[in-house]
Every structure is written in structure tokens, then in C-alpha cells.
Amino acid sequence: MKQQNIYCEPLCIAKEYLFDIQKISYQDEEPYSCLMHFHEVHELIIFEDIEGSYFSSQGDSVLVNNDIVLTPALEVHNYEISPKAKSWYLIQFVPDILELTQFQSIKPLFNRGMHLRMNSQNIAVIQQQCRWLLDCFEHQPRSEKSLALLNLLLLWIADQAQQVEQNTEHTLRHVQGYSRLMPVIKLFKHDEYVNLSVAEAAEKCHLSTSHFSRLFKRVFRHTYANYILQHKLYHGARMLSQSKYSVTQISYEMAFSSPSHFIAHFKKYYGVTPYQYRSDLHRRAQNAETRDGI
Numbered sequence: 001m002k003q004q005n006i007y008c009e010p011l012c013i014a015k016e017y018l019f020d021i022q023k024i025s026y027q028d029e030e031p032y033s034c035l036m037h038f039h040e041v042h043e044l045i046i047f048e049d050i051e052g053s054y055f056s057s058q059g060d061s062v063l064v065n066n067d068i069v070l071t072p073a074l075e076v077h078n079y080e081i082s083p084k085a086k087s088w089y090l091i092q093f094v095p096d097i098l099e100l101t102q103f104q105s106i107k108p109l110f111n112r113g114m115h116l117r118m119n120s121q122n123i124a125v126i127q128q129q130c131r132w133l134l135d136c137f138e139h140q141p142r143s144e145k146s147l148a149l150l151n152l153l154l155l156w157i158a159d160q161a162q163q164v165e166q167n168t169e170h171t172l173r174h175v176q177g178y179s180r181l182m183p184v185i186k187l188f189k190h191d192e193y194v195n196l197s198v199a200e201a202a203e204k205c206h207l208s209t210s211h212f213s214r215l216f217k218r219v220f221r222h223t224y225a226n227y228i229l230q231h232k233l234y235h236g237a238r239m240l241s242q243s244k245y246s247v248t249q250i251s252y253e254m255a256f257s258s259p260s261h262f263i264a265h266f267k268k269y270y271g272v273t274p275y276q277y278r279s280d281l282h283r284r285a286q287n288a289e290t291r292d293g294i
Contacts, residue, residue, distance in 0.1 A: 019093030019150060021130075021137050028085045031271075037078065037234075038189060042098075042110050043071040044091040044154075046130055052081035056113040059166030066123045068116040068161060074189055075113050078221070089130045093150070102147070106154045116161035129153045177215035181205055184216075193235045195255050198224045233269050236262065240278045247274045 026032050045068065052063045056077040063069075063079075071077050073095050098107045118126060133149040140146055178185075183204045187194050196204070201224060202212035216224045232254045239250050251262035266274050 017141060018097045018147070019091065019137075020141075021089060021091045021134050023087070023134060024090050025087035026085060029083050030085075032081060032083075032086070038074050038076045039071070039092065040073055041092045041094055042073050043069075044093075044157075045069045045071075046089040046091070046126060048087040048089075048127070049084075050081065050086050050088065051084055052079055054079055054115050054166075056115075056166070058113055058115075061115045061164050061166040063115075064117075066118065066127075067164070068118070068126075068157060069113070070109060070116065070157075071113045072110040076185070076189075077113060080221075089134065091133075091150070091153075097147075097150075100147075102151050103154070106151075106158045109154065109158050115164040115166060116157065117164050118157075118161050122156070122160045126153070126156060129156065178219050180207065180215055181212075181219060188231065193254075194228070194231060196228070229265065230269065232256070233266055236266060236274070237270070237277065240274055241281050247278075250274070 047063065047065065047067050047069075049065055050063045050067065054061050054063055054069055054077070056071065057075060063081075069077075095110075097103055098110065129149065129152060133146070133153060136143070136146045136149055184194075184196070184201045187196070187204075198213060199209050201216075202209045205212055207215070213224055216227070220227055222230075236250050236254050239245055239253070240247075243250075245253065247263065248259045251259040254262060256262040256265070263273055266272075266277070270277060272280070
């Protein structure tokens, strides 16, 4: 059986790091799920093999092999991806990184989300740069070399990539009902953790529970119950990576009925138990500290 990659989307960047990079891959029919979501960090996805669509506040567009998607912090976006084998590099970095002198020239690149495409020659260059960056990050994640490679990658994309035209008639903000859900959408954007029942969420939007549920599914393509569950799991993964709370404490903090309930949902979504997830994160951090000290 292929070893499951352990990561969190939105990725949890260790507090002492400015960015993180991982190589993500799925085999044919291997479960993958993505909700309408946003990050507190900027995100760059460089696809290798992909078939699907990208949805953002700018519109929607079709994804093909080797496409690139840039998404700034707090911008709502989503992907619908086929069950075929797929792979990509996932790079996320804190907004403050763009305040560093060497990143000033590419700062305007993250004013809004963009779907980008390159010619075959530049694709080969970008893929090689991703391999260099991943290798350097795994050995020296906090080094000047890692930052320099990230800067080179972003500069190359800014200079050579062409924007893919998106269907602006289908922007998320134009989806019927989006504005009616703004009170709840703002909570998800600005509060670290939201735990509202569907009735409470509907009340905040001044809608009946049934009307709210229909609108939410139309906009987010998932039921509210499914969305709030995955939101809890995202937050649980963040707590596993950034706190010392036990799995039992986290499960009750997330309002799961029992630790076993939390563990079952976590394993179903991430492919590993919370204990394995935390263990892998600690192993990565310890390896990075060892390499930094060499």
C-alpha cells in the first residue's frame, strides 16, 4: 500500500517558519476532498498531473497539467478535481514574507487570485526549481538558500507565466445566495474556530433553517454539516501541530461527542490517526532542527 502523505489543507506552517512546501500525490480513485475554503497564508500550487476546475472570486477555469494557481490570504476558493491520479507542489507562506526586501518586486502578484500557464520550456524550469526548493527545505528549512530559491521561483512565475482567462459570470460572489450568507462567511474568515449549529448559522443570516441549508449547499457545493465537520478537522489539525493539548482535550474542544468519534473522522479525512499526524509533524520538525544545527 502506498504511504499516505500527512499534511493539512490549509497547511499548518510551523510558527518559526516563513513558508512550507510539500509534494502531494494521489493514485487513481484515491479519496480526495476539497471544500470551498481560504487560508491565513498565501498559497502557490504548481500542478504536475491534474484534471479539474478552479473556482475563485475572479471566476472559474479549467485546470490542465502543469498549471499554476496563486491564491492570496483570505481569498475564498475551491477545486473540483477528477478521481484520476494527480500530483502537485503545495507552497504556502506567511504574508509578512513579502515585506522582505528581496520579495518586494513580486508583492503585487498576490493582490488577487490567478490561474496561470507556461510554455513547455518554462514548465521544465519551474518543475526543476520546485525540486530544488523541496530538497533545500527538507534539509535547511530556515536557511537563506531556501528563501532565495522561493524568491527565484516566484520571480520566474511573475516574469514568464500567462494568465488563464476565467469565466467571470461564475465568480463566487455572483453565485446566487452568496451575499445572504456573508454573516457566516465572515465568521469563518475571521474567527479561528466556528462551532455554530445550522439553526444558529441560519439565524445569523436572518434565514429559516431550510432556506439557509439550500443556499449554503448551492454556494459551497457541500452541506453545512459536512462543511462544519471539515472546518473542525482543519482546526483540530492546527491544534495538533501548534499546541500541546492531548487528542482527548482537542476532541472535546472541537465539540466531538467522544475522542473515538474525533479519531474516526480525522482518519477518514486525513488517512492517518491524530497520533500519527502529530508524530509525523514532530519528526519533520526534529529533522529540520538537526539539519539546521549541522
